[in-house]
Amino acid sequence: AGLENLGKWYRKTDTSGAYFIAHVLDPRFRMAYVEDKWDKEWITAAKCRLEAEVCIAHILLSHAVYLDHTQMSGHVGYGSTWMKKAIEKTIRSSQKANPRQELDNYLAGAPEDVNDIVRWWGHHSLQYPTLARMARDYLAIQGSSVASERAFSGGGLTATARRNRLKSLIFEALQILKSAYKNGHLSATREVEEMIRELNAIRSDVEDDGLEDEPDFDIYDDSE
Secondary structure, eight states: OHHHHHHHHHHGGGGOSHHHHHHHTSTTTTTHHHHHHSOHHHHHHHHHHHHHHHHHHHHHHHHHHHHHHHHHHTOOOTTHHHHHHHHHHHHHHHHHOOHHHHHHHHHHSOOOOOSOHHHHHHHTTTTSHHHHHHHHHHTTSOSOSHHHHHHHHTHHHHSOGGGTTOOHHHHHHHHHHHHHHHHTSSOHHHHHHHHHHHHHHHHHHHHHHTGGGSTTOOOOOTTO
């Protein structure tokens, strides 16, 4: 029963190309894993879907660059001329670029040992402009809804009877903030320590400049 349930949910990935595309756009894997573990017919079907998505993304990218150019054409100001020329050059290169060749070049590369995927795509956005645009969309997809569900599971503790007028944006911000503290992305201890260091630095500067002797100047003294 467990394997059947697992197979049921695994087969749902066949109806969406997001799983394959997000996997391939990870420079740590590219095609290495799927070529080793997937059946050939699966790979062929998935690559066809990927190629179609790349062509669509290329068209959208060219259109977006063109819109930026037309919106800037009505603005006159310092540096606008060379900026317009730079965008025109980008438009020409984008129109000449072959998205299929861009994809083939990327897939032909070997998997890399990357610590920060976002930074990697930022560094290679000129080399793979269409794929970099796709990476921003697909790699941001959560593999599971557990993280978001956990972030909002404590909503009852926030939306109490005394806080029944909280607006949705405030409620969302509070839940995300609580989750960030709980998961260690934010730390009250680190924030306090940083504040103490800043106050000590200010105190040191004040003492060096002799400002503590000024009649209108007062500084907190933790020795009192």
